[in-house]
Structure formats: structure tokens, C-alpha cells
Amino acid sequence: MKPKVAFFDFAGCEGDQLQIANLEEDILTLLGQVEVVSFREVMKEHSDNYDIAFIEGSCTRLQDEDRLKQIRKNAKIVVAIGSCATIGGINSLRNYKEIDDVKKAVYGENARLFDTYTARPIDAVIPVDAYVHGCPMTKEEFLSVVKSLLMGKKPEIPNYPVCVECKKNENVCAFERGQYCVGTVTRAGCNSCCVNEGTICWGCRGLIDNPNENSEKEVLMKYGLSIDDAINKFKLYFGWQERRK
Amino acid sequence: MKNQNFDINVHYVTRVEGHGNIFVNVKEGRIEKCEWAIPEAPRFFEAMVVGRNFKELHHVTSRICGICSIGHTLASLKATEAALGVKISEQDLKLRKLALHGENMQSHILHLGFLVLPDLLGVGSVIPLASSNPAEVKTVLRLHRLANEMSNLICGRTTHPQRLIPGGFSKIPSMKELKTLRKRLKDSIPDLQAVAGLIKTLAPKLPDFTRETEFIGLTSPDEYALYDGILGSTDTGTAPVNDYLTYTNEYIVPISTAKRAKHARDSFMVGALARFNLNYDKLSPLAKKTAETFNLKPVCHNPFMNNIAQLVEVVHSVEDSIKLINELEASGLKSQSIYNNPDIKPKAGRGVGAVEVPRGILYHDYTYNDKGTCTKANCVIPTNQNHANIELDMKALLPQILDKTEKEIELNLEMLVRAYDPCISCSTHYVKVYFI
Numbered sequence: 001m002k003p004k005v006a007f008f009d010f011a012g013c014e015g016d017q018l019q020i021a022n023l024e025e026d027i028l029t030l031l032g033q034v035e036v037v038s039f040r041e042v043m044k045e046h047s048d049n050y051d052i053a054f055i056e057g058s059c060t061r062l063q064d065e066d067r068l069k070q071i072r073k074n075a076k077i078v079v080a081i082g083s084c085a086t087i088g089g090i091n092s093l094r095n096y097k098e099i100d101d102v103k104k105a106v107y108g109e110n111a112r113l114f115d116t117y118t119a120r121p122i123d124a125v126i127p128v129d130a131y132v133h134g135c136p137m138t139k140e141e142f143l144s145v146v147k148s149l150l151m152g153k154k155p156e157i158p159n160y161p162v163c164v165e166c167k168k169n170e171n172v173c174a175f176e177r178g179q180y181c182v183g184t185v186t187r188a189g190c191n192s193c194c195v196n197e198g199t200i201c202w203g204c205r206g207l208i209d210n211p212n213e214n215s216e217k218e219v220l221m222k223y224g225l226s227i228d229d230a231i232n233k234f235k236l237y238f239g240w241q242e243r244r245k
Numbered sequence: 246m247k248n249q250n251f252d253i254n255v256h257y258v259t260r261v262e263g264h265g266n267i268f269v270n271v272k273e274g275r276i277e278k279c280e281w282a283i284p285e286a287p288r289f290f291e292a293m294v295v296g297r298n299f300k301e302l303h304h305v306t307s308r309i310c311g312i313c314s315i316g317h318t319l320a321s322l323k324a325t326e327a328a329l330g331v332k333i334s335e336q337d338l339k340l341r342k343l344a345l346h347g348e349n350m351q352s353h354i355l356h357l358g359f360l361v362l363p364d365l366l367g368v369g370s371v372i373p374l375a376s377s378n379p380a381e382v383k384t385v386l387r388l389h390r391l392a393n394e395m396s397n398l399i400c401g402r403t404t405h406p407q408r409l410i411p412g413g414f415s416k417i418p419s420m421k422e423l424k425t426l427r428k429r430l431k432d433s434i435p436d437l438q439a440v441a442g443l444i445k446t447l448a449p450k451l452p453d454f455t456r457e458t459e460f461i462g463l464t465s466p467d468e469y470a471l472y473d474g475i476l477g478s479t480d481t482g483t484a485p486v487n488d489y490l491t492y493t494n495e496y497i498v499p500i501s502t503a504k505r506a507k508h509a510r511d512s513f514m515v516g517a518l519a520r521f522n523l524n525y526d527k528l529s530p531l532a533k534k535t536a537e538t539f540n541l542k543p544v545c546h547n548p549f550m551n552n553i554a555q556l557v558e559v560v561h562s563v564e565d566s567i568k569l570i571n572e573l574e575a576s577g578l579k580s581q582s583i584y585n586n587p588d589i590k591p592k593a594g595r596g597v598g599a600v601e602v603p604r605g606i607l608y609h610d611y612t613y614n615d616k617g618t619c620t621k622a623n624c625v626i627p628t629n630q631n632h633a634n635i636e637l638d639m640k641a642l643l644p645q646i647l648d649k650t651e652k653e654i655e656l657n658l659e660m661l662v663r664a665y666d667p668c669i670s671c672s673t674h675y676v677k678v679y680f681i
Contacts (some may be wrong), residue, residue: 002666011288012311013308013310013311013312013314014310014311014404015308015310015311015312015404016311017316018312018404020394020405021355021359021389022389022403022404024386024390024393025383025386025387025390027375027386028375031372031375036372040360040372041373042360042370042371042372043369043370043372044363044369044370045370046368051352060288089308090305090308091288092291093293093305094289094292095291096295097292101292101504116289135308135405136311136404136405172583172584177419177584177586179584179586193401193402193407194401194407196416197401197402197407197408197412197416198401198407198408198415198416198583198584198585199407199408199410199415199584202304232296232297235547235574236301236304236305
């Protein structure tokens, strides 16, 4: 029998689920291997009977915790997809501000109508079995994680920095061309895609397990950033990971 | 059904972002309540970007929407460039227009092929169509793939593009790559015609419903306005983009975490149909022909025809992209340095960027201090501008369909919401209609 899979989303842009639509013809192959029982983006039908739950987005409201716990209860395997779900993602940028100020800035005097708390990744609420990092996740990595899970294996996730891939790709280092980058402490697996496209690593895959942040901040300062600016570079995607320490 | 009592379940539904809720309450055939509510988890982007450097704003605000991240990136860059007084080259302008075409095609095809088609064929999703209508599904997938590969080529990737940066591009495609793209665009026309033919046979299933409203979008004397233009309204004429606040007048309703907007009437509509109504004359020849096939003419007040306007726009995007590549070839594609990083001097100022994205006109408005740090931001999203119009359409449609079965009423209201393509999750079959 084909394993039953379900997709869920919390606070996020739905760009990770879009990567599944972007599998194009490979969707048909995937549908040969699994039975999709719930996927809000594309189907009306819904069932709570599933083996694997894929979750996109961060948890940003107390009221969403119950739903996450229910998903955990229903699923044998929970997979977090995309930065918002795996590390808190861009949502955690707001964790550096007073939540009341944030609400007021957007909703003015009506802010009290809207309930929210510190943005956090899925594993801050429920145990997560596998991660597909990235903002957005790549369809290739998604397929590779799915394949591993279907074969009963633990998906391999690199625990070395983006710099390793970037060097293999023979990119000119961002620092050497006068820009700043957090690829030295960011988990690889993206094939340094942003640097390959002519920009910098922003840190969307989160910190590696034992990052030397102080050393990275020293590097940033050596290349001319003030300490505040150096710390600021860590706020974009590492907001939750930094706070947890 | 006429004298049926419907009780509603009005509560702040504890669901995740992306859900839209329809609340209907009918007593003895009389409509007591008919509401459209958005319980999405709010994400506070306007507050998050305050304190960030101008080189990061487009990266952050791209994350507002995974489906139209290229459009958000472009609106963001336009706002930043306007604030800092940066002009981009003619070549970069054409490349950005190609980027927008790629995304509009991708999004429209996704909506029509994956989200609307199942309604017209009477199934719950595209999944059963893969076995019942494999040829049609494969045609849709081919077109979707082409649109995505076009975005990859111009932007680096389709979702959260990397190459679009303040002042231009970090990397650009080669002329050889653009020529290959042009050939593929030309070759896709039979596929487009096949999709148009299929939708034509199913179009009678789109409800014949009309409610007069105002349409707002960018307009231009030079072209079918998508990347650039001035504000246009079918009610009040044109205005400069910097006057956008008088066109949006956002307000908050307690039932919804999404803001609403109004202008000359109680509501207005943005999106493909608004653009079609405002800019019909500027459509490409084949796009006009496609509109004629469906008897779609401006000004059309049937919101269900937004689906058809999207199809027309896909055809326009293909033809206009071919034209843009021809122009780039004629002027000779100028190469740029690798890791291109335009030198921009920060200065204090405010800038507004407006771009037509798949679901309608999108505004980003930033204020920077003299260090180039953002001190204030406002983003007005197309879907928010449509919410009030959706609800008023529902209120007008519901009395006309009260004699239908509960299931049919639900489907009709869902199809109405979906026609607006409000955002990918809302527009799919997860719109909940609450009546007991």
C-alpha cells in the first residue's frame, strides 16, 4: 500500500509547497509512490489518516500549537519544509522587536484584535523527524528527502558551511569583492545557489550545528562592519536559533 | 431551499494562514449575513523591515508571497530605487519586464490549470485528472514548466529570485539563452491554443453573473502596463502612482487579519480583469483574438471572467516576451561584470513602487534615512484590495442562487472566490462555507 501523505501550512509564504507544483512532470512520478490525502493548495478532499505530514511555515500564535500537536498525533513522520518551518525563517526577524510595537506598526489602534507571539520553527512546538531546509526549499532536496523516507532511511543533511560548496563552485568570495555574507556559518546543501547567481549567502538554511559565530562576527568586522551591523547580519534568518542559546 | 434556515457559526476560526472563510446565514430565505473572512496568521512585514539596509529590503519583502515573489521583489526594488534616485538601464528594464511576464504566466497557468479546471470538470483536484485527462494535464505542465524555466533564466530561480537587485541585476542571461527561450515561447503557442480550446468548451460552466464595480490598475499610453505606468480607474481616470493612498484607503475589519480597501465605491477590483478592462487596446494581436473567442470585451463586470482575462494575459505575455527578446537582440545585449553590485549612495527619502503582479496592482512604499536604513514601510497587497469586492459580489450572487441545492450554492460561492485567485491557498478548494 502506498504511504499516505499530507501537507500543512502555518505562517509562511507557501513558496515551499509551490516547489511541489514546480516538480512539473515529476509530480506524476511522485503520485505513483504516495497517496496525497490532504493538500490545501490543490485539493478539496481532506483526511486525517496519513503517515507522513509535511509542514510549511512558522508557529506564530498560541492557537496554532493545538493544531500542530494534532498533526503530530496523526502522523508517523513529521517533516518540516522550508526555512520558516525548519529554523523560524524570515518570520523570526520580528522577534527582535517588541511584539506590541510590531502589531501597532501594522494594524494601528486595532492591534489588540490580532493574536500573535514570538515566531518559532515547528520543532519548538512538536518533535520533527526530518528537515528540508531553504527559502524556498529546492525541489531536488525535497525529492531526495522523500526518497530516503520511503526507503526507511534517515535523510542526509550536510553539517558543514555553504563556504565548502561555494569554493567547489569556484566563486569569488563575497568578502573579497567588498560584500558581506554569512555563508561561513550557514548550513550547506543549497550548492551555494545565491552566490552562484551573483549575490551573497543570506543564511536561509540556518546555522550549522556548531558554528563559530564569534569568529564570523570578527570576520564581518575585519571587513569593515561595526559590531551592530555584524550582529544585524545574523538577525535575518538566525533569529530563533540565536535566541535559544 | 427557498425558505430554508441557515444558521451560521461566526467565530474567529482557529485555522492556519491561507484559509478564507465564507459565513452565510439565511433565515426563511432571507439573507441575514454573508461574510468573507481571512483568518491568516499575520506576519508583520512592514514592521520587520524597519531598521534594515536598503540592500536587504527586496530580499525580505520577496518572502511576503511565494507565488508572486518576483513581483514583490520588483515592487520593492522600484520603491527603493525611487527613494534613492537610482535609474536602471534600458536593457535591465526589458529584462525586468521579461521577469514579470515569466511570473504572470506561471501563476496564471497554475491557477487555471490546477485550481480552476477541476471545478469546470467537476472533480476535487487536479490529481484525478492526471489519469482521466492525461493529455490536457501534460499540456498544462509543459506550459507551467516553460514559464518557470523562463523565470529561472532571468531571475536565477522562480521563487525568491536572486538576480534582481537594487540598480539592476547581479547576473544576466546570455543572448544565446534568450534566443533559445524565444524559440520555446514561439513553440508553445499550439499548447496555449489547446488550453484555450479546452477552456472554451468548459466556459459555459462559469456563472453568468454581473455586478457593476470599479476596476483599478496600472495604465500606460505605450504598452499593456505591467512593470510601469500610472494609476488608472474605470471610474475616475488616471493619477500618479505617488497618490496611491487615495486609491487604496485601507481599513481593518475585525473578522479578518487581512486589510481591505475602497476608492470611488464601496469596493473595487484589481487583477487580470481590471487590467484587461483598462488596457484592452494595448494587448498583443493573438491575445485580442483569444479574448474575442470568449466574447470578452471591456468593460466586463463579471468577476468569473477574470479566469478568461488571465488566459488572455498568458497569450499576451508570450507574444510580448518574444517582442522584448527581439528588441534586446536588435540593440545588442551588453555584458556586465560578474557579481554585478551597482554602487548606490544612500540618501534620505521616500519612494513608491507599483507593479502589476498576477493578482493585481501591488504597492511598496519605503522611507529611508541618510544611511539607507528603512524607517517606515507600507505594502498594499492586491488580494487585500479585492476582499471587499469579493464580499459584495457574494452578497449580490447569493440571492440569485438561493433556489439551488446547498452543495451548488457552496460550489458557486467557492468558484466566485477562486475566480479572484486571491492567493494560492484561499483560491483552492479549501474555502470553507459555514452553514448548518
